[in-house]
Amino acid sequence: MSLIVAGRFTTFPAAEAVAEKLFARGFVEEDVNLFFVNPRGQHAHPTPHHAHFDAAHFNTEHRKRHIAMGAAAGAVVGIVLFGALLLASLPSTVIAAAVGAWIGARIGAGWQRRAEHEERVHRETRQSGVLLAVHVSAENQATAAEVLREAGANDVERASGQWHGGHWADFDPTQAPTPYGQAGAQQA
Structure with missing residues (x-):
């Protein structure tokens, strides 16, 4: 499982600008993924994958x-x-x-x-919007969260998932996000 930090933005240009800030802080393109999360109930996920x-x-x-x-x-x-x-x-x-x-x-x-x-x-509790996900390590996760928060990301979260080919491969839009601060407290 890979460690992932993500933040939600309202537009692709806003998320792309934050991706550039991440690149300037040492993150590589293969560790940054932007994608749109559809509104609640409009996902192409079959029912068995709905955890809630x-x-x-x-x-x-x-x-x-x-x-x-x-x-x-x-x-x-x-x-x-x-x-x-x-x-x-x-x-x-x-x-x-x-x-x-x-x-x-x-x-x-x-x-x-x-x-x-x-x-x-x-x-379903996840809000729709552009999600900027960052594949991080234990050492640079705080940096990624800081960049996302400073740029005005909504719902900065931390997750464990499969990261393959520069994408969050097992992202499930029906899973409730775990806020970054809560995830860190639970891990400690």
Whole structure:
């Protein structure tokens, strides 16, 4: 695992200017990475990588309950609309109930997906913006944090991650950042 210090900026030009300051302080290009972090809920990460998403909360039983509630409501609507209002025969009322239940089950499944998405988005805490990440050592991490703070970086953080080919390879936008000062206190 590599030690990484990062700070968030609002624009690429601002982050690029800070990168130049880091280069002037002895950091090399391969140890500096700039990239954009999308707003909460707009990441291309599959659900299993969401560390703060509680999969047990939205388990199979939860999904079945939403589908069953939708199916029951759809069946009632189907019977009321086609059976009672149109004075239809028993077979057509049963068919209307079945079609209504199928449609209701699809709606219930949609409610489940929406609830899962809202739960993930609600638990994400990382702000969007341009992240300037610096691959550091124990000796120069304080220098990197100082340059980022002096330049007005928001949310200066410290992380452990995989750094390959000049990039933070395992960056997860759904992980809450650990502020630089707190990370240092925890390590001591």
